[in-house]
Amino acid sequence: MASRRALKTVLIDLSGTLHIEDTAVPGAQEALARLRHAPVAVKFVTNTTKECKRTLLERLRRLQFDIEEHEIFTSLTAARNLLEQKLVRPLLLVEDSALEDFTGIETHDPNAVVIGLAPDHFNYQTLNKAFRLLLEGAPLIAIHKARYYKRKDGLALGPGPFVSGLEYATDTKAIVVGKPEQTFFLEALRNLNCSPGEAVMIGDDARDDVGGAQNTGMLGILVKTGKYRAGDEGRIHPPPHMTCDSFPQAVDYILQHLLKENDLH
Secondary structure, X not given: OOOOOOOOEEEEOOEOOOEEOOEEOOOHHHXXXXXXXXOOEEEEEEOOOOOOHHHHHHHHHHOOXXXXXXXXXXXXXXXXXXXXXXXXXXXXXXXXXXXXXXXXXXXOOOOEEEEOOOOOOOOHHHHHHHHHHHHOOOOEEEXXXXXXXXXXXXXXXXXXHHHXXXXXXXXXXXXXXXXXXXHHHHHXXXXXXXXXXXXXXXXXXXXXXXXXXXXXOOEEEEEOOOXXXXXXXXXXXXXXXXXXXXXXXXXXXXXXXXXXXXXXX
C-alpha cells in the first residue's frame, strides 16, 4: 500500500472504464460526482478514434456524466498536434465520424499515413494504398496500437494488428501517438501544474492505461470492466498499484487511501 501522497490529478479512461458504447458502468456517474468533491483535477484520456471529441462528449452527456469538453484529451487531438508539427499531408485511415477533429488539415496528395480504428476503411484497396505510400518513404503514424477493445457484442480487433501488418510489410516502425506512450500522458498533464508522481490513472487496459501511466511515473489502477480479462494484472511489470472491480471502487480507494486526511475536509 503506497503512503498517502500529494495527489493532484486523476486521469480516467473512458471506453470500458466509464461506459461500454451506450451503456454506463453501474454507479460510474455517482462515483465521478464523489471524486469531483475531492481537491483533485480530473481529466479524461482516451485512445478512441471512432468518433470526434464533440460526438464523444454528446454520448457521455446522454449517459448523464458531468463532463466538459476541455476535460477530454484524446489520441485524435495528439495526432492532429503531431501532424501540424510535421507539416505533412496524411492519408487518414480513421472512421468518417472522427474526421471532424482533423478539419483544416490538408489531405490532398498525401505524404504520410495516419491509422486509427477504421473498420469501414480496413479493406485491401485502402490498406494497399497506405502500403505503397509507406514504400515511398511516407511516415506511418499510429493513433494508437491497441490490440482489441470491448463492444456490447464482445471483444473486437483494435488498430494495432493493422498497424503491425503495415510495419511488417514495409519494414518500417510506426510513430505511436496515444496510450501507452509517455508523451501522451505528459501532454495530458500539461497545463495542470502536476508532475507524474502527483497523478493516478484509472483504466481497463493493463498495458496501455496502467502500464503506460506507471512507466511515466504515475500510479495505475486497473478496473475489471471493459476489455479486462482474468489475469491481466499479472501481465505487466510492475503490476498495477491496485486492481478494483469497477470505477466506483477505484474512486473509493483513492478517497480512502491516496488523499491526505486534511485534503478531505
